[in-house]
Amino acid sequence: MIALHDVLSVAGDAAGLKTPVCRDGGVVLDRAAFRARVAGWIALLQTRDAQRYALCIDDPFDFACALFALFACGKEPVIPANATPGYLADLADAYDAVLTDADLPLFVASDSAEAGANAAANVNAATNANANAEATPTAYAAHPIDPQAPLTLYTSGSSGTPKPIRKTLAQFNAEVHTLERQWGALVGDATMLASVPHHHIYGLLFRVLWPLAAGRAFDRAISLEPLHLQQQIDQGGATVVVSTPAQLSRWPALPGFAALTPAPRAFFSSGGPLALDAAQEYAAAYGAAPLEIYGSTETGGIAWRRQDQTDAWQPVAGIEVRRDEDGALNVRSPHLDHRGWHRTDDQIALDADGRFRLQGRLDRVLKLDGKRVSLPELEARLARHPYVAQAALVPLEGATRERVGAVVALTEAGSEALRDEGRVALAKTLRRYLADYFDVVVLPRHWRFRATLPFDARGKLPVAALAAAFEPRSEGMEVLAEARSGDTLHYDLRVPPTLVHFAGHFPGLPILPGVVQVDWAIRLAADHVPAARAIASVDRLKFMAPVAPGAVLKLTLAHDAERRRVQFVYKLSGRECASGVIVYREPA
Structure with a gap:
């Protein structure tokens, strides 16, 4: 382990420069490539006057390089929860400029001894082209970083309004060293696979900063489902999976779940409680339930559990907890910016062993x-x-x-x-x-x-997303109910009387167009079968009865993964009114 503020200062010896940082398919980007890429970002940033940068880079390797270049330049990274135009507009006062994946072109570096040189050549060319730099960056020059360098993240807060959480690099450094003490022996030299973004504290810590400080690789790709995980495992061998309850609960029903070989050394989960039945499915398949992490952006990690052992939360090493008179959890942690107690809005019950169980929110x-x-x-x-x-x-x-x-x-x-x-x-x-x-x-x-x-991607339940369940979707239909039985989905859909598609179809006798019904079936199928977005054809299409404004439809979607098709049937008052088969293409 090295300190995060020493990432650009450790000796650039041959062995150290070969330390893996990122796995990109069959290619390993080592510390030489990382430091060369950082040098290019530094040269670019030194030509710009902005001090606070919104870091909107989706590629985790370039994100890490840009992040440490900002630290090295004495500039302040601001990490928005997402990069949508409206969200960034809401945060406009928090940053002076935006950095995106487009600021420097992607580069390809082999895992040979030439990786650093290749990376340096690419970033130098990009710097000369984009920034008109006068000096060539030195790929392995030491760049001191202030341990107290600031970093701002955003969380939704209880109101749903973006809430800034200002932290220091020292706080993150304390936490990654805690993670290594707690689970370093379990993780070993495994590659970190992730289904979570790095724009939130959980993904930032587990997907990027912890492996970077520990000298183990993180995978460049997002892990979408078991078959994709298996491809990543085939390329990288030993792995650990960093995910959320929403993803982990969905994976057991997907092909290839119980056949991951070699089995990941651990599954990490954070963002909310993992359902007990999901935890039990992982324990049955892999001998242990996922390691659930409880914490917040403000506090960092607080506690962990494995539900095949207990439903109580065990404080992470070095973390102290206590219960206020009203039941509020209080935390004292080296991951905070002070040495005192931090009161949370979570209500708990403590047991005799110093563990606790969550009993809801006080707010x-x-x-x-x-x-x-x-x-x-x-x-x-x-x-x-x-x-x-x-x-x-x-x-x-x-x-x-x-x-x-x-x-x-x-x-x-x-x-x-x-x-x-x-x-x-x-x-x-x-x-x-x-x-x-x-x-x-x-x-x-x-x-x-x-x-x-x-x-959401962090495993949170945003208030806005819950409220949206009571409004028509952007496509027009209002989803009243959804249930699953095996590979079949069942929906109750209300057809809003004000639906724009009724205009002109037909005057005096509005009828829901058939093309809208097909579109709804495709969109709902794609929610659960992403491959269904790649439509090859819609076969055996039939419309047997008209659908009027305000109708409540029952829709059944039956997925046949082997034949790559989804059969849909609409019923109105118990009678079929439309049906067809969605055929989708085989993944490229």
Whole structure:
């Protein structure tokens, strides 16, 4: 292990320069290539006056190179959660300039001794072309970095508004050394594979900074699914997977899940709790459940668990925890910018062994018709019903009163109840169950049923994404319910009366166009089968009955992976009104 502020200062001996940094397919980019690439970024940045840079680089290797070049130049990196124009506009006061993947061209370097020279030649050429630099950068020159160099990340906060979290490189350095002490022996020389971006603290630490400081490679590609993981394993051998509960819960149902060879040494998960049944599937397939990491952008990592051993959270080495009188978790950690106690909004119960269990958020309490209700308490109770795998509640704006909406991911039994009894009956069943524990005025009045909850790339459940479940999608349809049975998906879709596609189709007798129904089927199929976006044809297309504004359609999507096709059937009031087969191309 080296200190992060010494990454550009350690001796440039031949052995050290061959230390792996990044695996790009069958190519290994070593420290020589890394330092040469950083030198090119430094030469470019030295020609610019801007001090604060929004770092919007998707390629993790170039991101790491640009990040340390900014540190070396005494400039301040700002890492937005995403690079969408609207999001960057909201943060316009936080940065002076933006760095993207387009600022320097990609380069190709072999894993031979010539890697550093090839990289240096490329970055020098890019620097001369783009920055008119007067001096050629020295690829292996030492560049001192201030250990207290600032870095700003953004989190959504409880309100959903981007919240800046200003940290120092020293805080990240403390955390990567903690990670190495805790799990370095388990990880060993494994390549870090990731399904998470590096624009948030979890991905930044586990995907980029920890391997960089420990001298192990991170993979340049995002790991999308088990078959892709196997390709990366075939190229790199020993691996560790860095992912989120949303991804890890989905993978066991995909081809190749239990056949990864050699098996990853560990699966890391963060961003929220991993469902117990998913943890058990990993334990059955690989002998151990994923290592779940609990923490926040403000605090860094706090605790960990493996659910095949316990559901309680064990503080990470060097972290102290305590419980306030109101149940709030307090943390004292070397990853903070002070030595005192940091109060969180998570409520916990401590056990005799110093471990804790989460009991919801203290900052999610509403008053409905004069009654106070804790949304986490409602969620926890709802999650105990045999029909419910996970539940999230969200306040909804109403014309006359505040409302609560429930977004529920169903168990297999819940999905069966949805198919057999219908959406309305299922919602009534869950309301009756909650009524045994809560005043009826605080119960959810609006329900959406899903195969999975709308976790983002960080494994979080954004308030905006939950609220969006109660609005029509951008394509027009309103998804009331979604359930899975094997390779088949079942939907209840409401057709909004104000749908733009009714205009002119037809005057006086509006009918939903058939092409819209096909488009909806393709889009919903692609949500769960990304390959379905590459349409080869739509076969056996039939339209048997018209669909009027306000109709509630039942849509079934049956996926045949071997034949690369998805059969869809729409029903209206129990009768088929449209059907067809979506055929998609074989991946290139």
